[in-house]
Structures are given as C-alpha cells and as structure tokens.
Amino acid sequence: MADVLSQEQRSRCMSHIKSKNTKPEVLVRRFLFANGFRFRLHRKDLPGNPDIVLPKYKVAIFINGCFWHGHRGCKYATIPVNNHDFWQTKISGNVERDKINVAKLNEMGWRVIEIWQCQLKPKNNELTLSNLITELQNE
Known part of the structure; x- marks a missing residue:
C-alpha cells in the first residue's frame, strides 16, 4: 500500500510531532503542581532526559507515547503497514534505548x-494520577 502523501509532505507532517510539552505531559505536570509537588523538566544531565524530575524524591518520570515507545498490548501501538520494516526498526530501537536509560538511572x-x-x-487518567501520588509518597 503506497503512502497518500509525497515524501516531502510526509516529512513535514512528521517534523511537527512534538516530543516536549505534549498534552499528556502537561496534564501530569499540572496535576503534580496542584498537589504540591515541585519538579524540573527535561534534565539533560540525566540519561534519557526525563520529562519530569522530582529531585526531592529522586524520581524521574517518563511520559511515553504508546506508538513511539512500543507499548505492548496497547491498541495505540500498532506498527504501520506502510514502510513496516522502517517502523519496526525505529520503534524497537526506541524500546531498547528506553531500557538502557532506565537501567542507567537505576x-x-x-x-x-x-x-x-x-x-x-x-x-483512565484519574486512577493513573492518583496512583502516581501514592507511588511518590510510598518511597
């Protein structure tokens, strides 16, 4: 199946996908701040540049896109039919890099x-966010 966009159009579309300050990331940041947690963003001195860093708790939070980070068993993490080999390599590389960064942080x-x-x-977000608070408080 051929792509309906030209290579230039596809490149332009893909270049507009954000990696920082995404809606899920902002949602978590607002929730944490409203609950009294103070944090730093995208610390470049830590492996993987965690999205949110809580130095007081020595916690690094990654907010991963299901597609880009290969969330197993998730309906949002399907590999596209077009250019399948490229996407398989790209996403598996992201997963491996994530594992290495988590190990380094640990x-x-x-x-x-x-x-x-x-x-x-x-x-799901209310349960996820309340579980996050519980996890942070149960150090």
Whole structure:
C-alpha cells in the first residue's frame, strides 16, 4: 500500500510531532503542581532526559507515547503497514534505548516511573494520577 502523501509532505507532517510539552505531559505536570509537588523538566544531565524530575524524591518520570515507545498490548501501538520494516526498526530501537536509560538511572539511585499515553486518556487518567501520588509518597 503506497503512502497518500509525497515524501516531502510526509516529512513535514512528521517534523511537527512534538516530543516536549505534549498534552499528556502537561496534564501530569499540572496535576503534580496542584498537589504540591515541585519538579524540573527535561534534565539533560540525566540519561534519557526525563520529562519530569522530582529531585526531592529522586524520581524521574517518563511520559511515553504508546506508538513511539512500543507499548505492548496497547491498541495505540500498532506498527504501520506502510514502510513496516522502517517502523519496526525505529520503534524497537526506541524500546531498547528506553531500557538502557532506565537501567542507567537505576544505577544512579533514581526511581523511574513510566506513564503511558493510553493511561492518561479521559477514562483512565484519574486512577493513573492518583496512583502516581501514592507511588511518590510510598518511597
């Protein structure tokens, strides 16, 4: 099946996909701030540049897109039919890089919390966010 967009059009569309300040990330940040947690964003000195860092708790939070980070068993994480080999390689590379970054953070004494995009959909987000508070308080 051929792509309906030209290579230039597809490239332009893909270049507009944000990696920082996404809706799920902003949702979590607002919730944490409203509940009295203070944090730093995208610390470049930590492996993987975690989306949210709570230095007081030594916690790094990654808010992962299900598609881009290969969330297993998630309906949002299907590999496209077009250019299947490219996407398979790209996403499996992201998954491996994520594992390495989590291992490095753990070695440095950081706790890592991964929140998936699908967990922040309207029907799930209250439970996900309340579980996040519980996890942060149960150090």
